[in-house]
Amino acid sequence: MDRNRAEEKLVGIRESDGVPHLSLDIGGTLIKMVYFSSNSSESIDNRVNSSLKDKMSTSSGNLHYGIRNGGLHFTKFETSKISDCIEFISSKQLQHYGDRYYAAPTNDKNIIKATGGGAFKFADLFREKLGVTLDKVDEMDCLVTGSNFLLKAMHHEAFTYIDGQKEFVQIDHKDLYPYLLVNIGSGVSMIKVESDTKFERVSGTSVGGGTFLGLGKLLTNCKSFDELLELSRQGNNRVIDMLVGEIYGGNDYTKIGLASTAIASSFGKPISENKELEDYKAEDVARSLLRMISNNIGQIAYLNALHFGLKRIIFGGFFIRGHAYTMDTISVAVNFWSKGEAKAMFLRHEGFLGALGAFLSYKESGFPDVAHQLLEGFPQNSYCTED
Ligand SMILES: Nc1ncnc2c1ncn2[C@@H]1O[C@H](COP(=O)(O)OP(=O)(O)O)[C@@H](O)[C@H]1O
C-alpha cells in the first residue's frame, strides 16, 4: 500500500484500545456483521429502537462478547431486508467504525471492509445511504482467514458431533493443515486449506442452505428458517423417504453394507402413494429435506476429502446453526465411507467466518493490529451471551 495513504488512514484512529470496528459479509441469504463497541459507545448501543432490535433478533444466532472496555458483537440481518441493516448501522453510527481516508471526497471518507457478493451488489446503496465505501475483500480469502483464526485462537471452537455427543477438539497449530473447509451458506463452497495463505476452492454444490430454505418454504408454507428448523425437529423422515427395507422386503442389503433402515431414496415414498403434498405433515417434509441436503453435502465433502487425501473436514456456514440433526446427518455421511479416516468437525462461530475474515483484514491495509487485539481479547477475557 502507498505509504502516504497508509499514514492518512492512521490519522483516523481515535483511541488505541477502544477503537470501534465494523466488518460485513453480505451473502445470498444473510448479512453477517462483526463490530466492536467500546463502553463509551454503550449509550450509542441503546439508541437502537426496539423495533429494529426485534428485526435483529427474530431468530437466534447472534453472539455478544463482553471484552476489555466494551463488547464484540456478531449480528445478522436478512439480505432481502438490507434496509434494516442500513438503518441499524445508521442508528448506531457504525459507518464511522471502519478506516477513515481523509484525503478522499466527502462521500468516500468512511471505508468499511466487506465481503460476499453483496459487497459488489450493494456498494452503491451503502455509498448513497451511509456515505460509506465498501472495501471489498475476497469471500474465499475471508472464509479461510476466519476459519484459520478461530481454529488457532479459540480453545472451544472446533468439535465433533457423534451419536449426539459434542466433543471439543483442540487442534495443534503445527498439525492444523491441510484440511477441507466446507462452507454451507446459500450455496456450498469446498476449499482445500494448505497453510495460512495457500488454499484452493476445489469443489462446491448449489444444493445448500438456500435450497433448504427455498424448497422448505414452498413445500411447508413456513415463513422462516427457524420455523422450518423447529418443524424438522418434530418430524419423521421415514414417512417421506423410501428405505432400503421397503425395497428389499424388510431385509438389510448386507452385501453392500446397507441396513434395512437406511434411506434408499430421499423423498421416494410418495412415488407409490396416491397422496397430495397436503396429505403429508409439514414436519415430516421438513425433516426429509434437512436430511437429504445435509447428507448430500456430507457425501460430497467426504469424496473431496478422499480425493485430496484430507483427514479433517471443517464445516461452517449459517445453515448448520448448531442443529443436532444437521450435524449428526453430516457426521454419519462422512463416517459411512471414511470409517473414521476423515473426521467431520463443526465450529462454534460457524456462520461468521467471512465476517471475521473481513474484520481481520483491516490489518492488511496498513491499519494497526487493532482487529487482532480485539479478537485476541476473547475468549480468555470474555463473556458471551447469545440471543
Ligand atoms: N435466521 C436465518 N434466516 C435465514 N436463513 C438462515 C437463518 N439461519 C440459518 N439460515 C440458513 O443459512 C443459510 C445462509 O447461510 P450463510 O452462511 O449466511 O450464507 P450466505 O452468505 O449465502 O447468506 C440460509 O440459506 C439458511 O439455510
Ligand SMILES: CC(C)(COP(=O)(O)O)[C@@H](O)C(=O)NCCC(=O)O
Ligand atoms: C457463489 C457462492 C460462493 C456465494 O456464496 P454464498 O452467498 O452462498 O455464501 C456460493 O453460493 C457457492 O459456492 N455456490 C455453489 C456453486 C457451485 O459450486 O455449483
